[in-house]
Amino acid sequence: MGVVLHQTSKNTLIIFLGFFVGGINVLFLYTHFLEDDYYGLVTFLLSSANILLPLMVFGMQHTIIKFFSSYKSKINRDNFLITAIFLPILIILPLGFLGSLFYNFITEILSKENIIIKDYTWLIFFLAVFMGYFEVFYAWSKVQFQSVFGNSIRELFARISISFLLFAVYFHWIDNEQFIYAIxxxxxxRMLIMMIYAFRLYMPET
Incomplete structure (x- = not known):
């Protein structure tokens, strides 16, 4: 119980810090450093990716948390986690194929209100995959009773990185378009760091 309370207190502090950094980004940095159209584009891309996220990873992050403890042997746990990694690919690949097949149709629909979206629609797919697999590996670490590092990466890494990128735009080190790709x-x-950490905590044997 002491470990749980200790991690809970740290996670609560991290969440508050995340809200603080995010608030600075939204209220000050985005509005002063980035053009309005690109600010709207960032919001649209991230929101759309979050909508696609559950579909991309087939809810594996919740499955890991719910069922991992029910497997008692290492072999069964390893097989379960390997399945959790590779099963989403059965969804991602067909969706990627369909997306490329109907890409022009999709972009025309999404860019009706704002033409700037048209050139960046394909980024939604990659953002959703990266976000989805981050959640899978974060769940992987949580079932090993290690949530603080993953929570800090989840709440702080992207927000702080975006703060630096916004300052880079302000000082003309990068332009608005490069900012979008940098995100x-x-x-x-973020996904890669979480994956490495999860594998360091528990590496399945094939």
Missing amino acids: VWVYFL
Whole structure:
């Protein structure tokens, strides 16, 4: 119980810090450093990716938390976690194929209200995959009773990285378009860091 309370208190502090950094980004940095159209584009891309996220990973993050403890042997646990990693690919690949097949149709629909979306629609797919697999590996760490690091990456990493990127836009180190692509890289790195950490906590044997 002491471990749970200790991690809960740390996670609560991290969440408050995340809200604080996010508030600074939304209220000050985005509105002063980024053009309005690109601010709206960022919001649209991230919101759309969050909508697709559960579909992309087939709810595996919840499945891991719910059923991992029911497997008692290491072999069964390893097989379960390996399945949790590879099963979403059976969803991601067909969706990616359909998305590329009907890409022009999708972009025309999404860009009716704002034409700027048209050139960046494909980023939604990658953001959703990166966000989804982050949640899978975060759940992986939580079933090992290690949630603080994952929560800090979840709540702080992207927000702080975006703060730096917004300052980079302000100082003209990058332009608005590069900022959009940099955000995708931030979410990729977030997923990669979480994956490495999860594997360090528990590495399945094939």
